[in-house]
Amino acid sequence: MAATTSAAGLSIEPDPSSRPFLGRHEFAYRLQRYRRTWRGTVVISLVNPLLFLIAVGLGLGHVVSHPAALHGVSYLAFFAPGMLAASAMQNGIVESGWPVSRGVSKGGSYRVAITTPLESTDIMFGHLLFMAMQIALSAIAFVAVMAAFGAAKSWLALLAVPAATLTGLAFATPTAAFAATVSSPKVVGNLFKWVVMPLYLFSGTFFPVTQLPLALRALAYATPLWHGVDLCRTLSLGTATWGRCAMDVGFLSAVTVLGIVVARHTYRRRLYG
Amino acid sequence: MILQGLLIKFHDLHNCLRPDSKPLTLLAVDVLVEAVGLTKRYPPRDKHSEGFVAVDGIDLTLHRGELFGFLGPNGAGKSSTMRMLACVSPVTAGTLRVLGMDPAVDGRKVRSRLGVVPQDDALDSELSVAENLRIYGRYFGLSKSAIAQRSAQLLEFAELTDRATERVDALSGGMRRRLTIARALINSPELLLLDEPTTGLDPQARHLLWDRLFQLKQEGVTLILTTHYMDEAEQLCDRIVVIDRGVIVAHGSPRELIARYTSREVLELRFDAGTELASAEKIRVAGIGDRTEVLAARLLCSTDDGEAALGAVHRLGISPIHAVVRRSTLEDVFLSLTGRTLVD
Numbered sequence: 001m002a003a004t005t006s007a008a009g010l011s012i013e014p015d016p017s018s019r020p021f022l023g024r025h026e027f028a029y030r031l032q033r034y035r036r037t038w039r040g041t042v043v044i045s046l047v048n049p050l051l052f053l054i055a056v057g058l059g060l061g062h063v064v065s066h067p068a069a070l071h072g073v074s075y076l077a078f079f080a081p082g083m084l085a086a087s088a089m090q091n092g093i094v095e096s097g098w099p100v101s102r103g104v105s106k107g108g109s110y111r112v113a114i115t116t117p118l119e120s121t122d123i124m125f126g127h128l129l130f131m132a133m134q135i136a137l138s139a140i141a142f143v144a145v146m147a148a149f150g151a152a153k154s155w156l157a158l159l160a161v162p163a164a165t166l167t168g169l170a171f172a173t174p175t176a177a178f179a180a181t182v183s184s185p186k187v188v189g190n191l192f193k194w195v196v197m198p199l200y201l202f203s204g205t206f207f208p209v210t211q212l213p214l215a216l217r218a219l220a221y222a223t224p225l226w227h228g229v230d231l232c233r234t235l236s237l238g239t240a241t242w243g244r245c246a247m248d249v250g251f252l253s254a255v256t257v258l259g260i261v262v263a264r265h266t267y268r269r270r271l272y273g
Numbered sequence: 274m275i276l277q278g279l280l281i282k283f284h285d286l287h288n289c290l291r292p293d294s295k296p297l298t299l300l301a302v303d304v305l306v307e308a309v310g311l312t313k314r315y316p317p318r319d320k321h322s323e324g325f326v327a328v329d330g331i332d333l334t335l336h337r338g339e340l341f342g343f344l345g346p347n348g349a350g351k352s353s354t355m356r357m358l359a360c361v362s363p364v365t366a367g368t369l370r371v372l373g374m375d376p377a378v379d380g381r382k383v384r385s386r387l388g389v390v391p392q393d394d395a396l397d398s399e400l401s402v403a404e405n406l407r408i409y410g411r412y413f414g415l416s417k418s419a420i421a422q423r424s425a426q427l428l429e430f431a432e433l434t435d436r437a438t439e440r441v442d443a444l445s446g447g448m449r450r451r452l453t454i455a456r457a458l459i460n461s462p463e464l465l466l467l468d469e470p471t472t473g474l475d476p477q478a479r480h481l482l483w484d485r486l487f488q489l490k491q492e493g494v495t496l497i498l499t500t501h502y503m504d505e506a507e508q509l510c511d512r513i514v515v516i517d518r519g520v521i522v523a524h525g526s527p528r529e530l531i532a533r534y535t536s537r538e539v540l541e542l543r544f545d546a547g548t549e550l551a552s553a554e555k556i557r558v559a560g561i562g563d564r565t566e567v568l569a570a571r572l573l574c575s576t577d578d579g580e581a582a583l584g585a586v587h588r589l590g591i592s593p594i595h596a597v598v599r600r601s602t603l604e605d606v607f608l609s610l611t612g613r614t615l616v617d
Contacts, residue, residue, distance in 0.1 A: 025414070032408060037399060108395065114361045117385045117414070
């Protein structure tokens with residue numbers, strides 16, 4: 001081949017399929033984009049929850065106190081880890097819902113990536129890795145601010161970072177699976193109306209679910225957010241037990257893996273259909 | 274002995290012409306794409322709809338160095354065929370070999386040696402021109418230095434060097450398309466697939482793009498493009514298949530197709546609406562031209578001598594509002610094959 005196309009001295013990897021984890025290229029792409037767009041995402045993923053924390057810490061927390069229901073801790077110390085889990089949920093859905101639905105749509109970035117040696121599953125894992133990174137970065141910042149407010153009661157609060165990340169992923173992978181099937185990114189907005197808001201309010205973020213009637217309480221226990229809140233809260237307050245952590249981590253991991261299994265299928269179906 | 278010596282000589286010559294390539298068997302050098310009975314059937318979307326056959330058993334052989342065109346109206350099955358060739362859409366039935374490999378088995382390997390220019394560009398408008406090239410190069414596993422070197426050449430080729438740091442948002446449609454072509458060349462592909470490369474571009478941008486595609490062909494790249502523009506197929510392609518409703522209705526060089534399916538010239542007559550059918554009947558009865566087609570208020574008469582045919586029409590006492598004699602094009606080929614025009 002001649003000048004323009006043959007590229008003297010350049011060589012393509014002989015067999016791309018023999019290289020480990022091609023999804024790293026998708027991750028690199030997401031990172032490159034993030035350098036351009038991080039300012040916009042910081043507001044929704046970090047500033048909003050921090051405003052909540054400040055409002056509760058300085059205002060609401062002094063009004064609300066119910067020693068029996070809160071087991072003797074301040075409302076701020078009770079609320080902050082709940083908010084950590086809830087904002088991880090929100091980040092998980094925001095970072096997967098719209099980007100994935102745009103990626104699979106006509107003219108989307110996934111459509112370009114599949115014309116290279118990458119396959120749909122590589123793209124999915126690379127993108128999920130990037131989502132995990134974003135969820136973790138927000139959780140780190142949130143836990144740092146919690147500590148600064150005196151809302152973290154135990155060194156175990158450090159483990160709330162991976163706990164919150166897992167919580168976020170338990171929402172990110174099913175959302176990615178769903179977003180790969182929608183015809184328009186607008187549909188993703190419905191998740192906020194029908195999933196995020198009710199979970200926010202009834203999964204133990206603002207008050208212990210023991211305050212709820214039994215039927216609603218049972219429903220709350222079946223949601224990933226309750227397990228995320230429980231995990232983050234018991235770690236932050238230092239009341240975590242092995243058994244309870246194992247149950248919460250097990251539940252969240254199961255939902256995450258289920259999301260991955262379904263997403264593999266919906267990605268493939270959408271991109272190669 | 275002599276024959277053997279010649280073969281070795283040929284092989285040496287071949288290798289020194291293409292120093293960057295691995296030695297290939299002589300057969301594999303020539304055929305880049307081979308399809309037999311290639312079929313794409315989409316499953317029904319829901320219980321109420323039926324499945325849809327987009328490509329219905331087409332046969333195809335493509336040789337190295339060719340500029341090959343799929344010509345057909347919207348929905349003819351061009352894009353579905355291109356997606357199968359690009360190894361991003363599984364073949365429903367038939368066999369397909371691209372670069373000698375089966376896409377179902379060696380899809381990754383094949384794709385690493387292809388370039389794809391999608392119809393909708395699919396550039397990342399948040400990133401700069403150079404970043405779009407860099408990201409795509411990374412997908413192929415190219416090193417940073419290789420990408421930098423290759424990007425510089427490609428930006429030059431696409432006449433975008435002075436726009437390298439601009440965001441893609443700021444580019445015109447023609448520039449975006451050239452960037453998309455540059456992006457598809459980042460891995461030095463052996464085969465470049467372009468899906469309607471000039472759709473939506475203004476005439477000047479189209480001509481610039483044609484120049485670039487022609488330059489690539491002269492440099493030895495094999496190209497496949499789809500188009501619903503006859504002039505494009507005529508200007509660029511060595512060989513064309515005309516595809517309609519998922520099947521190949523004709524194939525050959527533009528010149529061959531025109532020679533086979535239409536006469537040398539076309540007399541185009543325009544009438545007051547409502548009078549064209551009667552005039553067409555008179556012309557047919559009088560035996561003017563080889564074939565006469567009526568399209569809305571227009572009448573197209575294929576003939577080897579348009580001026581003579583026009584004279585004959587006037588002698589019949591028919592007076593069209595407007596009359597033009599022009600050279601036959603692939604548009605006329607398509608019309609004579611299907612009875613329909615390409616662009617509705």
